Amino acid sequence: MDTIIQIMKKYDFSEMETLVYTTLLEKGVMTGYEVSKQSGVARSKVYNVLEKLIKKNLVVVNKSEPKLYNAISSDEFLERLEKNVKNDLNTLESQLGKIKEQEEEELLWKLENYESVSNKMEHLIDNAKTSLLIQIWENDLSPNLLKKLQEAEKTVKNFVLILFSNEHHYDIPINNFYIHGFEEEKLQDFGARWVNVVADEKEVIFGTVENDNSSVDVTWTYNKAMVNLAKEYVKHDAYTLKIIKESPEELKEKYGNEFEKIRLIYRED
Secondary structure (H helix, E strand, O other), X not given: OHHHHHHHHHOOOOHXXXXXHHHHHHHOOEOHHHXXXXXXXXXXXXXXXXXXXXXXXXXXXXXXXXXXXXXXXXXXXXXXXXXXXXXXXXXXXXXXXXXOOOOOOOOEEEEXXXXXXXXXXXXXXXXXXXXXXXXXXXXXXXXXXXXXHHHHHHHOOEEEEEEEOOXXXXXXXXXXXXXXXXXXXXXXXXXXXXEEEEEOXXXXXXXXXXXXXXXXXXXEEOOHHHHHHHHHHHHHHHHHHHHHHHOHHHHHHHHOOOOHHHHOOOOOO
């Protein structure tokens, strides 16, 4: 019930209105007194709530005494709600589309929490047209996001994904992806897992996410320098991992079984 109440609040139904409507939906025709008793809404308030629901066309009342109340079916309510939401969205799309958006390319925007990071990732993936370059950890591949990636791979010409996994779980239903395989070393470098999504070479989200998703340090921007850096980071990973995949034995002989010597790039090494 708590979930229903919270969702109904989004559509301008109070907790008492939801309790009364669902009670009538479940129990059927009742008097106001019975509604109060079954729903837990105080008798002093239940008639006012019923009147509001009548005006919102969720409850009907008979024309004779005693007054009896009944709820419209959930199917009718949901059909009406869906229609209203679609109409509102169409209106917003039409009206907001007339407002010219100003893109501030130089600013870096901070995403405040993991939910906003997930939402922005989904938006970039859904709207990519020509290219999609991604570095992502298994932890962040929700079923919904994975489904969106599958669809994007079919429609976006230049699609590549670098997959990281602490547990080395690399079995995903994506064709063009590369297994990173050096997660421990990268976690030492970054201090946390990270996300990098570059869409159409013009927009990027990049930053770190704590293991329990409690804290994020992720930036979203159109800044050209940031976009280019993030893009080249993904492409460099893909180039390197492609070479390792195609010539593993030769590279192991030269750089060690775990390719540990490949990271020795400084003079003192």
